[in-house]
Amino acid sequence: MDAVKPPRRFSFRRLLRHGRAEVRRSLQARTVSMTVIVTLAVAIVFSMVSMVSVRSSVLTQITSQSRSDYSNMVQQAQTSLDAADVATTVQIQQLVNDLASAMQSDGSSNLVGVYLWSRDSSSARSIIPVSTEPSYEPLISDDMRSAVASDVDDNVFYQPIELPIESSISVNGNGTPGAVLGTTLEFGVAGNLEFFAIYSYTLQQRSLMQIQLTLLLVGVLLSVAIGVVMWLTIRGIVRPVEYVATAAETLAGGDLDTRVSVNRNDEIGVLQRSFNAMADSLNQKINELEQATVAQKRFVSDVSHELRTPVTTMRMASDLLEMKKDEFDPAAQRTVELLSGQISRFQDLLADLLEISRYDAGYAALDLVETDVRESIQTAAEQVSGVAAARSVPIHVDLPNVQVLARIDSRRVIRIVRNLLANAVDFADSRPVEVRLAVNRKAVVISVRDYGAGMDAEQTPHVFDRFWRGDPSRSRMTGGTGLGLSIAMTDALLHHGTIRVRSVKGSGTWFLVMLPRDPDKGEILDAELPMNFASERSDQMGVIGGFGVASSNVVAEREESHDTMMGRPL
Incomplete structure (x- = not known):
């Protein structure tokens, strides 16, 4: 039988505290x-x-x-x-x-x-x-x-x-x-x-x-009457303002068709009309920006396509010069090398711009094939190994010793891991880069971590922005375009996955690529991941979960590993 709770005793102090908070x-x-x-x-x-x-x-x-x-x-x-x-x-x-x-x-x-x-x-x-x-x-x-x-x-x-x-x-x-x-x-x-x-x-x-009592009673009644009159008067002012404030919140939430009823001719009516005019102007500006964005994307796509032919021609000429550069004097040989390198960078930039334009236009599509995810990770590591060796950055790849089959677009997954590794090598400061894999029945999580320069809390949210760089003044041997991480996020989203990042200034950066094993089944919940970051803060690098192939009881795996993995660098 449930115990009946006694009624709360009246407390003048609690009433006074509530009144002060309301005031x-x-x-x-x-x-x-x-x-x-x-x-x-x-x-x-x-x-x-x-x-x-x-x-x-x-x-x-x-x-x-x-x-x-x-x-x-x-x-x-x-x-x-x-x-x-x-x-x-x-x-x-x-x-x-x-x-x-x-x-x-x-x-x-x-x-x-x-x-x-x-x-x-x-x-x-x-x-x-x-x-x-x-x-x-x-x-x-x-x-x-x-x-x-x-x-x-x-x-x-x-x-x-x-x-x-x-x-x-x-x-x-x-x-x-x-x-x-x-x-x-x-x-x-x-x-x-x-x-x-x-x-x-x-x-x-x-x-x-x-x-005296009559005067006091009249004073109290007069105060109450004036308070009621003031309440009703201010209510008539505050309520329309609250409606406008609610409409503003709705408008800020993305409903651009929100308007308020103009039912007054006083200053409140001016506020109502001003809000509607502001909403109309904002809607118009957003439409103009959307049109400008579409035109800009179309321009980038058109220019990228149009530049492919002359760049290909330049590439052929550069290759011809490269074949005969031993016949040139040292200055001409150096010029040929610089020309070849910049044409290669130009080709990479055009490829990235074309990929971004296809995604913006909605033409990007997955070519899903059941593949061993480990092979894609190894291929990406091999593609970056030359640059990593030139920068004296060791890449440690630690993968499960059993197959990890998933329906993925291996070309895009290779590009995701390659772009993350290239970014890690750029900022590793000769410290090692670690690549690991966590798996359960529903998802795979690819971890790419470096122990280099890192970023502060203001920089971390911008890592996936287009053409954004954490330190533009750094010397970059890879000749990055500023689109690599943005393209990586785009490829992850096409798989109904995502990429999350944590970074600490001076301690490195940690990326987790979270992909469902079957994208056709839709997005995966955080509770279904084999591992995840333990904190929502971008400067906290602890994790929940573990690497390797998780047991079938995902929840038990996560609860067991929480005590052992929390806050520990892996």
């Missing part, structure tokens, strides 16, 4: 996120400034209202005291109690307590302190009491306070804001009275919090 990757996401952040920041700053202003205004208003309400209570209380007709202490105490209750009842809604006590507690007629909310009496500070007690001008004193928390609304986490107001009342019978009132600003604080 880096997408211009649309980056623009929208920046717009939302800026809008939210502006909304927060605006809310804070508004709250400071509103708070100041509300505080001024509620303070003014508290002072006004307190002044009315003072006037009412003083009138009641002046009109009272009391004589005994009990009557005085009852009057004060009633007065406190009346002021508490008639006061504003944010009045939480009224406090009355005699200024002179040592008087015979001093009253018992009266408070309508005893729990708040400690909020009247000693400084406030001292200020009221020492006042002789009937001034009204005001002091902000914080009341204990009555609800979830609090200021700075300590309590709700309020104020204490105090003054002196004249009461001739019992002496002056100290009158305090405590006001709570809870309702105003709740209103301020509600306003």
Whole structure:
């Protein structure tokens, strides 16, 4: 029974990392996120400034209202005291109690307590302190009491306070804001009275919090709304650009008929029309280049054919001079030798150009015959042996001791190996050149390796280009035309095979010619080769597989040889 994977836990860090990657990757996401952040920041700053202003205004208003309400209570209380007709202490105490209750009842809604006590507690007629909310009496500070007690001008004193928390609304986490107001009342019978009132600003604080939350919510909603509007707006810009980018990738992939729909008249429409115009111009230029290439190939083919007759005539004349050169003086003999050599080189060049032109024209064809591949390799080595001996380059040919039959065009295979050997001899720098053969049931791989000058990673991809040479300044005894490796690749492709190369500067170059044993069965897969290069990099020369005749189990052969052959020069 398969175990059920637990759901992935939410990770804020993973979400933040994904968001940052999306912002880096997408211009649309980056623009929208920046717009939302800026809008939210502006909304927060605006809310804070508004709250400071509103708070100041509300505080001024509620303070003014508290002072006004307190002044009315003072006037009412003083009138009641002046009109009272009391004589005994009990009557005085009852009057004060009633007065406190009346002021508490008639006061504003944010009045939480009224406090009355005699200024002179040592008087015979001093009253018992009266408070309508005893729990708040400690909020009247000693400084406030001292200020009221020492006042002789009937001034009204005001002091902000914080009341204990009555609800979830609090200021700075300590309590709700309020104020204490105090003054002196004249009461001739019992002496002056100290009158305090405590006001709570809870309702105003709740209103301020509600306003603040409303402003914050409006800011967030405004940011989200602007973000959605920006997303839709930029989406309308980015989507057409993405369509053009996709069309450009398709065009770059070789589909020259790709066009985009022109459905706008703004700058995006200009981009769409420009892309279509560019595609049309590119298509036209490619057609012109193809026509020019065809004309050039036809010209090369025609010139090559036309030059064969005069070159043949020159060859006959040169041979005649060669036969009689012993009758000439030494200078004339040297001239005849140079003439013969250059005519031979000219003939080779014409032969290569004719071969290339036949391939370009699609006239090249294979003459497949079941042949021992070893014979073709030996023949090619013998044809290059003279040049190799002149350059002091030994050619080591190591082939299986059994027949390796394959359906090949032996003339072309000989030319492949000969051209690779000639190239190896040119750059071997007097070091040996090795020729080996790997075989299995489906393919043969011919290895040609030298340990000479080698090439760097920038040169290696161009070795099969026509008329390209790795070092044009080198002295070349073989008189190469620059077409040998290109023709070798062409012959390999005709066999449904290929040639792969690896090279390291100063360590030599290694070619692997990969041919199917029966070209009529089509191309061979890399997994079906008896050996191959171990790395895709052009400067890594390790191989997978081995030389000789592989066993029938090709996969096992490759796996077994991988550990022993990887990176080892053979």
